[in-house]
Amino acid sequence: MHEEDTTALLKLVLAGGAVAPRRGLLDTHVTPAACLAAGASAWRAAGLNNVQIQRIRQPDTAEMQRALDWLEQPRHHLVGWHDPDYPPLLRRISSPPLVLFVDGEPSLLWHAGVAVVGSRSPTSGGRDNAYAFARALAASGTAVISGLAAGIDAAAHQAALAEADGVTIAVLGTGPDLAYPAHHTNLRERIAARGAVVSEHPPGTPARPAHFPSRNRILAGLALGTLVVEATERSGALITARQAADNGREVFAVPGSIHNPMARGCHRLIREGAGLVDNAQEVLAAIAPLANELAHALRSRLEGALIRPHIGCDDRLAPLPPNYQPLWQALGHDPTGMDSLIERTGLTAAELSSMLLVMELDGRVAVEHGRYARKTWFLSSTASLAQAEGQ
Structure with missing residues (x-):
């Protein structure tokens, strides 16, 4: 991306507010620089409000410089809505992000993957199940996608990293440079070195409660299917599962004991139509058709073919x-x-x-x-x- 476009895209990001009008600007004007050159009348016509317009004109200089400094570092990337490298599965969700800040390899966002999610406080059996499923998925060449949270998320990432060629992607509710919880900083670094750490938020953005439900839509949107290993009935993992289902993706759940409160969310999903699975091969068989089409898309992109x-x-x-x-x-x-x-x-x-x-x-x-x-x-x-x- 040209430097002018990078700066312009960051201004659009830092404008905040509703994302759809800013995506609309990029759809209309093709490049970020052209969006900014179009001026305030075009911004208003696209639906931007006065606060957003003011922030485009006068972005927070400290935030802007922090993002620019971050992007200058090795393996750091910014993938915008206008970019042909924007993940095709993510384009199809109901509210796709304007940009993705990526620490790692952006092409892995096109890799066929399964989201593995669940409780932050799983049972020992639940943690073992998450590890076993994720390691088998990684061994098959499937990316393991999760949210870097404690519990099931961490077990899934660690299992993928345990495979010599395992691919794992972490989707964060903070900026791409921060781990939440903080004691996962080393895990975040390992994932970035081997896979990709992704966020729609600029570097330096701290953890905020509202960011995690919205993070889940990206997690589900990048994946061909979502596997819930253990979850209570009010778990954030169920939000991810429902977002996956709403976007036409497969949802799977691992059953558990009727006496285990951590299994109730999985049982609820199964009653609502999620696939009951007890091994990774069942997951792989169900996602195979869409995985084949994603592979076709990636081949086309690598060959320089026009896919949009x-x-x-x-x-x-x-x-x-x-x-x-x-x-x-x-x-x-x-x-x-x-x-x-x-x-x-x-x-x-x-x-x-x-x-x-x-x-x-x-x-x-x-x-x-x-x-x-x-x-x-x-x-x-x-x-x-x-x-x-x-x-």
Whole structure:
């Protein structure tokens, strides 16, 4: 990213407030520098309020310098909404972050992964289960994604690091330079050296209660599925699981004793439709279809292929396979949510997620706030529409 764009993007980050208007600016003006050059009238038209506009004009100089200094260090990166390296699965959640501050390897955010979450105060058995599941996932080549919290999170990260080629990603509710709890500082460093530490918050941002529920949406959004190992009925892990389900991802839960209060959240998820699993192979089998499509996306990105065609492009695509036709017919001019698509097509959330990712990467489908529609250029091009429907 050019220095001018980095500075402009940081100004947009430090403006704070609602994220959607700032994403909209980037959608309209393509680069961060162009967003700032557009001026206050364009900012207001995008929905920014007076406080945000003032902060863009006069950002906190100490925060700005702290972020710039952090980005100058080795392995530190800033991935913005406009960036083709922005993780494709994360684009599809209902409220994707404007940016990701990454300490480590950003390409790992495209790696097929499973979120492993649960109680901060697990039983010994729960901790052992988390470690066993995470190590088996890592051994299979699947990234283990968690939140660096005490308990289940820490066990999952440690298990992935125990594998010689294990990949693990930590999603933080603080800035990317801080560990919470503080005694996980060494664990944070090990993860950054081997995998990636990710945050939507600028360096130096302390732990705040509101940041952790919002952190969970990123955790779930990066993963192909979420595994809850142990959780009470009021656990933050259940929030992560529900966010995963809302975004059409698989949710799994490990059952436990009816006498264990730490198992009640898992049992509740199972009653609500989560997959009951007792080994990692069951998880891997369920996420395989979407993992294959993510691998296709990564190959395309590494080969320099365009994976987000601009509206108005005139590419001719091959006809969709017959099994995609019910989904194509279920999509229309207006954005449609996952629940409606499930009802219209009779397909499962996992099947739809895989197929929608293919169609999104082909440029046939647009996604915004977790809702899907045919791309504008497809609707305006008779030839392309006929091809897409196999006519």
